[in-house]
Amino acid sequence: MELQGQNGLLATFREPWRTRGGVAYAVAGALIGFYTLLYFRDHLGVAGGALDPEAWAAALGLRSRWLLYGALYSLAMIGGAAYYLRRHGNARYNRWRIGVNVGVQVVLAFTLPLVMPYFFTGDPGQFWKYEYYFSYFWPLDWYKLHPGSLQNVPVVFAIYSIVGALVAAPLLAYFYGKRWYCSWVCGCGGLANTFGDPWRHLTSTSTRSWRFEKRAVHTIMFLAIASTLLLFLDHLVGDRNATFHRLIDGGQWWSMKSLYGYVVGAILAGVIGTGLYPLLGPRVWCRNFCPMAALLGLFQKLGRFRITVKPDMCISCGNCTTYCEMGIDVRSYAQSNESFTRAACVGCGMCAHVCPRGVLKLENAPKLQADKKRTGLPVVNL
Amino acid sequence: MRVVIIGNGVAGIEAALALRAREPAWSITIVSEESDHFFSRTALMWVLSGQLSHRCIEPHERDLYARMRFERVRARALGVDAALRQIRLAGRPPLDFDQLLIACGSRPRPGPWPGAELDGVGAFVSLQDLEWLEAELHGGPSRGGRPPNPDAHVALAPADSPYRPRTSLRARRGGPPRHPVVIGGGLIGIEAVEVMLAAGLRPRFYVREDSFWPVALDAREAAVVTEALRAHGADVRLGEHVEALVDDGQGAVGAVRSDAGEEPCDLCVVAIGVEPNTGWLVGSGVSLDARGGVVTSERLETSVEGIYAAGDCAAVRWFDGTTRPEPLWYTARAQGRVAARAMLGDSVRYDRGPWFNSAKLMDLEYTTAGLVNQHMEGEHNWFFEERREAGGALRSTLRVVLAGERVVGFNALGRRWNHAVWVRWIEERRPLGWVLDHLAEAAFDTELVPPLVIPREARERAPERPATRSNEAPVAAPRY
Ligand SMILES: Cc1cc2nc3c(=O)[nH]c(=O)nc-3n(C[C@H](O)[C@H](O)[C@H](O)COP(=O)(O)OP(=O)(O)OC[C@H]3O[C@@H](n4cnc5c(N)ncnc54)[C@H](O)[C@@H]3O)c2cc1C
Ligand code: SF4
Ligand code: SF4
Numbered sequence: 001m002e003l004q005g006q007n008g009l010l011a012t013f014r015e016p017w018r019t020r021g022g023v024a025y026a027v028a029g030a031l032i033g034f035y036t037l038l039y040f041r042d043h044l045g046v047a048g049g050a051l052d053p054e055a056w057a058a059a060l061g062l063r064s065r066w067l068l069y070g071a072l073y074s075l076a077m078i079g080g081a082a083y084y085l086r087r088h089g090n091a092r093y094n095r096w097r098i099g100v101n102v103g104v105q106v107v108l109a110f111t112l113p114l115v116m117p118y119f120f121t122g123d124p125g126q127f128w129k130y131e132y133y134f135s136y137f138w139p140l141d142w143y144k145l146h147p148g149s150l151q152n153v154p155v156v157f158a159i160y161s162i163v164g165a166l167v168a169a170p171l172l173a174y175f176y177g178k179r180w181y182c183s184w185v186c187g188c189g190g191l192a193n194t195f196g197d198p199w200r201h202l203t204s205t206s207t208r209s210w211r212f213e214k215r216a217v218h219t220i221m222f223l224a225i226a227s228t229l230l231l232f233l234d235h236l237v238g239d240r241n242a243t244f245h246r247l248i249d250g251g252q253w254w255s256m257k258s259l260y261g262y263v264v265g266a267i268l269a270g271v272i273g274t275g276l277y278p279l280l281g282p283r284v285w286c287r288n289f290c291p292m293a294a295l296l297g298l299f300q301k302l303g304r305f306r307i308t309v310k311p312d313m314c315i316s317c318g319n320c321t322t323y324c325e326m327g328i329d330v331r332s333y334a335q336s337n338e339s340f341t342r343a344a345c346v347g348c349g350m351c352a353h354v355c356p357r358g359v360l361k362l363e364n365a366p367k368l369q370a371d372k373k374r375t376g377l378p379v380v381n382l
Numbered sequence: 383m384r385v386v387i388i389g390n391g392v393a394g395i396e397a398a399l400a401l402r403a404r405e406p407a408w409s410i411t412i413v414s415e416e417s418d419h420f421f422s423r424t425a426l427m428w429v430l431s432g433q434l435s436h437r438c439i440e441p442h443e444r445d446l447y448a449r450m451r452f453e454r455v456r457a458r459a460l461g462v463d464a465a466l467r468q469i470r471l472a473g474r475p476p477l478d479f480d481q482l483l484i485a486c487g488s489r490p491r492p493g494p495w496p497g498a499e500l501d502g503v504g505a506f507v508s509l510q511d512l513e514w515l516e517a518e519l520h521g522g523p524s525r526g527g528r529p530p531n532p533d534a535h536v537a538l539a540p541a542d543s544p545y546r547p548r549t550s551l552r553a554r555r556g557g558p559p560r561h562p563v564v565i566g567g568g569l570i571g572i573e574a575v576e577v578m579l580a581a582g583l584r585p586r587f588y589v590r591e592d593s594f595w596p597v598a599l600d601a602r603e604a605a606v607v608t609e610a611l612r613a614h615g616a617d618v619r620l621g622e623h624v625e626a627l628v629d630d631g632q633g634a635v636g637a638v639r640s641d642a643g644e645e646p647c648d649l650c651v652v653a654i655g656v657e658p659n660t661g662w663l664v665g666s667g668v669s670l671d672a673r674g675g676v677v678t679s680e681r682l683e684t685s686v687e688g689i690y691a692a693g694d695c696a697a698v699r700w701f702d703g704t705t706r707p708e709p710l711w712y713t714a715r716a717q718g719r720v721a722a723r724a725m726l727g728d729s730v731r732y733d734r735g736p737w738f739n740s741a742k743l744m745d746l747e748y749t750t751a752g753l754v755n756q757h758m759e760g761e762h763n764w765f766f767e768e769r770r771e772a773g774g775a776l777r778s779t780l781r782v783v784l785a786g787e788r789v790v791g792f793n794a795l796g797r798r799w800n801h802a803v804w805v806r807w808i809e810e811r812r813p814l815g816w817v818l819d820h821l822a823e824a825a826f827d828t829e830l831v832p833p834l835v836i837p838r839e840a841r842e843r844a845p846e847r848p849a850t851r852s853n854e855a856p857v858a859a860p861r862y
Contacts, residue, residue, distance in 0.1 A: 003745050003746075003796075004747070004797075004798065004827060004828045004831050005742065005745075005747055005798075005828075007745050008580065008745065009427075009428070009431035009432075009433050009576065009577065009580040010431070010432070010433040011431060011432040011433070011580070012432055012433055012434075013429075013432045013433070013434065013435045013524035013525050013526040014432035014520065014524045014525060015432075015525075016525060019525040019526070021525070091828055091831075092828075092829075092830040092831055093828050093829045093830045093831075096830055201438075206443065207443065310800050310801065310802065310826060311802050312712045312716075312738075312802075313712070313738075313740050313801065314712075315422060315424035315425070315711045315712075316392070316422040316424065316425070316441045316711070317422050317424055317425035317428060317434070317439060318422065318425060318428075318434055318438040318439050318440075318441065319425075319428065319433070319434065319438075321438070322434055322435075322438040331441055332441075335441060335715075349828065349829070352828050353828065356742040357740045357741070357742070358740060358747050358749065358798035358799075358826060361798075361826055361827075361828065361829075362828070362829055363829075
């Protein structure tokens, strides 16, 4: 039989490394250490030593530690994908989704940035212009829409950056949900769904965590947009207003641009976002802090994507809620016969996959199915 | 208004929530012997395997009772005094009520064979059963831990309570069972088998009937399930009648004797069905039917005014007009809501509508609607086996049941279907051709799964008379 649902039982809660046992803490410690070295190398005084990621990259013949990071990232995704597919690869949606996501990472987010500079320029000083990551868009890759970047990269890249972020991404999210990006393309989502998959059940589903998520993620979204606008303003008036320029883009650690980079890019996305996979689940960053997820979530909410619930069939078992990596209490909708669209949902499809009663279906349909009205057993008022 | 609800299961909690939604001031007390928190009984198997933790199978956050101001009493109810309007409790003073809801669920039907009370023999229905099997199969609870307050009821639980803990033989045996047995070819039985297989054991599975789950599956469908069970390593014994459970000399089960002989057994899960958990109501003045179900009116009121019943313990009217308990999750939930509305004074009627259900039989998804194994007058079946390629591996099965020209039932394995659409077609009295033309509207497969394609010759095949299974008198075609 071709199986589309969860195939066999999982032993998740009997495995210490997946349920905050000692190994989980050790892995978290190692990840946090690695990200701290990677992002704060210049501040830790490790340059030139055995702990210098630049030295590791050089030893491997890679131009910078970021390419080394890209290589490790791709390897982690490939290994994680093997783990994921062994468990959930019986369903086509899962196979296609993970396959595409890993492919995008390896080709668009590693190979092309690695080789493009050699094709387009011989000057190492110009390499950075061609180290272009096609799979990342503003506001996740916040630098892509900076006036400085737009001016300096080749014009095709600049157009791609603008159209991708402001037109294509929102439109696709409207028609297909934010999953087109968060679960099929994005590297952060890709790592979460492969390397991070063993820990997906650790995402908190409490109401408190939902409240925190809504506040945090929309705050960061606001900051991402506002700071980008300020950079444009600085671009226009900065040379006439030295204090403003120093505050916004002066190069000191406390200028807005550096602060955003450290706090959002390095600490929230890297150190915490990935470092805490084994303790808080793999979508800490995506769920609580990613400005792109927040923005696409708004379009998703307005758009066509939804999870359709088959009436009265839910047995409230909790498999969907437990294995939702975004901490959405899917069961609460399923048991009330409510088809739903949540801004946070990344459309990973796992809730539908693990549901033992086939209650849930991800869909991008323009209008609600006719039988959606048929909710609950008929109770006849006399 | 003082409302007391006996039972913290789905029927009880749904009723309590529905009452609170309309009556913020009523005093609502929930009495439960089994647990402090409402949990999904349907999900016990995943806690046993380790796929879910105890907290995962609680559908509400644990502060629900405080938020909703539900008083909780963890005790066994011993009887109702209908005249004094009191509930007697084990080890506690009685509780007064103005209105009472009995939602005390069902208990496992005990094995009718000698030896059914031996150590190492039990059921898989309650939290306590779960805890026993966790100890037997895995040596203890998963890292998700035990439910909160697991033993609060133990000291006062009378011997006949279905929620009494059972002792594990694992220590005496020195490890997990070597010859685990499951008796009873129904849904709980197959769940127990699946969990044992997942724990690395090879259970022996006694099914009295000649094919698996004959109330729901026909012989061809049952064969598919049996094959899946065997492929996963279960030793399925079809048509074998258990005669006795044999003492190992130390008061524990040592073997199972059936009409095919005696074979070793050191753990036995009996899953031969459930019965209303209403022994404690005998003699209280609340009428019970022959099966022990609480007799209810259309508005789920019992024979005593102001006392209602809902869920597994209530005998309700079925779609076929008979009255009996209906041990199902969605009906228990619906009955809880209807009973609450009746208690609030609304004119309501519990109307069950056509039958539907779904299940997962090992890896096979099963969906059904309407009448499928009723042996009806003028019944014909249109059956289709979808194969990957001609003569290749089976991909799914679909059976459409007809009474005369009209479609009255659907049974499907291996694909997901929206039963609500099927139910509508049954109510619209659609003919087979129309249904086959519109099947795609009921498809509920996950994305990217290729749709079911029915070749022309299969589509035009005349439906067959079902193989007569028994000499039961045929039932009339449904009226709805
Ligand atoms: C393993 C298993 C799998 C199942 N799977 C499915 C499925 O897939 N689909 C489906 O539709 N149904 C399934 N069922 C059936 C479903 O679980 C029941 O129909 C449902 O739980 C009934 O709910 P209820 O509220 O009526 O009673 P219960 O859930 O049985 O709750 C009974 C409550 O009453 C309390 N109680 C009982 N007696 C007393 C007393 N004397 N004093 C105090 N308190 C008392 C208990 O503490 C408990 O809180 C399954 C059942 C089992 C055991
Ligand atoms: S709701 Fe379902 S599809 Fe959406 S993120 Fe959660 S598990 Fe994935
Ligand atoms: S939707 Fe499915 S997985 Fe979720 S609680 Fe209901 S039956 Fe379980």
